[in-house]
Amino acid sequence: METVELLQCMPMFRELNQDELFRIGQVVIERRFYKKTYIFHEGESKEAVYFIKEGLVKTFKTDENGHEQIMSFLKRGEMFPHTGLFHNKPYPATAEALLDTVLLAIPVKSFESLLLEAPSMAIKIMNVMSDKIQELQGKVQELTGQDVQDRGHSFILKLAEYYGTVKGDEIHIPLPMTHQDIANVIGTTRETVTRLLNQLRKARILDADRRGFVIHNPEGLRNWKKR
Structure with a gap:
């Protein structure tokens, strides 16, 4: 029940009912990362998407000269990578725990199988993802105008x-x-x-x-x- 309650607090799942949340909870794996450890690296094969239960995560890309381009700082309740579902592309950036961090990992294959079994659930989640994309676009426009x-x-x-x-x-x-x-x-x-x-x-x-x-x-x- 604790996992279902946590998922209910995650923006990605805000439109799901209790039964749908319970089904997702059955594939969730809790993972812990110490401060300054990597969760995954850019270019690695994507095996899970993550939701932050506790802690703080930085995502960044590295250019050919080894310089970091920070993409985001993520706190409790947020999902990463944002492009983690519905395709087989590798992780688009590196993720690092800035503090001791507890994550809820959802294996991509298990999650996609679940969504294929419940199309209505997929539609609800895609609606939320669409809102997130619009939010990110707004942030980009805000920055480019300053x-x-x-x-x-x-x-x-x-x-x-x-x-x-x-x-x-x-x-x-x-x-x-x-x-x-x-x-x-x-x-x-x-x-x-x-x-x-x-x-x-x-x-x-x-x-x-x-x-x-x-x-x-x-x-x-x-x-x-x-x-």
Whole structure:
């Protein structure tokens, strides 16, 4: 029953009824990964899709020079890879546990067999996936319409919204990221990110280190204008 309750909280399965959730629960495998361990690598044969029960996951691609391009940070309830169903292509990116992480793994072959047996379930899940694609397209359009500093500012606001914990008047974001990590996400250089974070630090809006961020002045961050 615990697995069914967890699946019910996952956005991907929000339209499914109890019987459908129970059928999916029968093929779920719980897997644990320690901090800084890889869940799968880009190009490996895809054998499962994953849902995060606890923890934090980073997905990224690596170019021919060995540089990372971070695709996403994923928290409790989220699925990866997003393109994990309905085709036999390899994993499109590498996934790494940033914290000790517990995942619900659903073997692709078992899941696809289940959907073939229950077409109505497949339709419900595809409707949700369509909404997710539209959401991702919106994020891409948002980023392409901004300059580098605005992208950095928007990225920190998103981190606060999705991963932040309010502690008194501050927001703590326990997301271990280097300046290069942030640069990889927003498509700029490490030096540009360093300048941006220094500006926010001098304005007493936030502090950042390898353990994450502390936003001392959330309202100031929301209203901040590039210098």
